Amino acid sequence: MVPKWHWTNKPKKEKKEILKRISKGWSNLVYQKKDRVKCKCLFCGKEFEVKKSKIKYGRGKYCSNVCKNKAFGLKERGDKHWNWKGGITTESDKIRKSIEYRLWRESVFARDRYTCQKCLKGNKYLRSHHINNFADYPELRTAISNGITFCKKCHNKFHKKYGKRNNNKEQLKEFLI
Numbered sequence: 119m120v121p122k123w124h125w126t127n128k129p130k131k132e133k134k135e136i137l138k139r140i141s142k143g144w145s146n147l148v149y150q151k152k153d154r155v156k157c158k159c160l161f162c163g164k165e166f167e168v169k170k171s172k173i174k175y176g177r178g179k180y181c182s183n184v185c186k187n188k189a190f191g192l193k194e195r196g197d198k199h200w201n202w203k204g205g206i207t208t209e210s211d212k213i214r215k216s217i218e219y220r221l222w223r224e225s226v227f228a229r230d231r232y233t234c235q236k237c238l239k240g241n242k243y244l245r246s247h248h249i250n251n252f253a254d255y256p257e258l259r260t261a262i263s264n265g266i267t268f269c270k271k272c273h274n275k276f277h278k279k280y281g282k283r284n285n286n287k288e289q290l291k292e293f294l295i
Contacts, residue, residue, distance in 0.1 A: 249285070249290050
């Protein structure tokens, strides 16, 4: 349904006049350009047009949202970020996000053929479990022989039964039976 104010609802004479203007390249944009100003993007340096009213409200600094987001991303990194707490990432987090740890994890999954060693099901929710604790045996953190693949459900069952501290091979053997 076309609204009452739409140009197609105008009398025939007015319609013809509007169609002539459109065929000559006339549009509302031609008239809107009078209140526009050329600006330069603060991020990429590209020139673009923006309405004067937008500049009045602090806009017109970036040519697109992409440039705006990239500029804010650079502005708020590290100690400039609002939530910066002086670089207090724990040693454990640094290790778990390292390349060596990711390679260990993938190697354990590949060795166990991406299947849980308790229920023997291939599952998209796999966990690499340390046989000897991550905290107690720092030299075995990335040893492939110290890992086993569990699904999320079985991994939670293991830790529910034996806790998260002082885990060892005997507990694992008992759990797998």
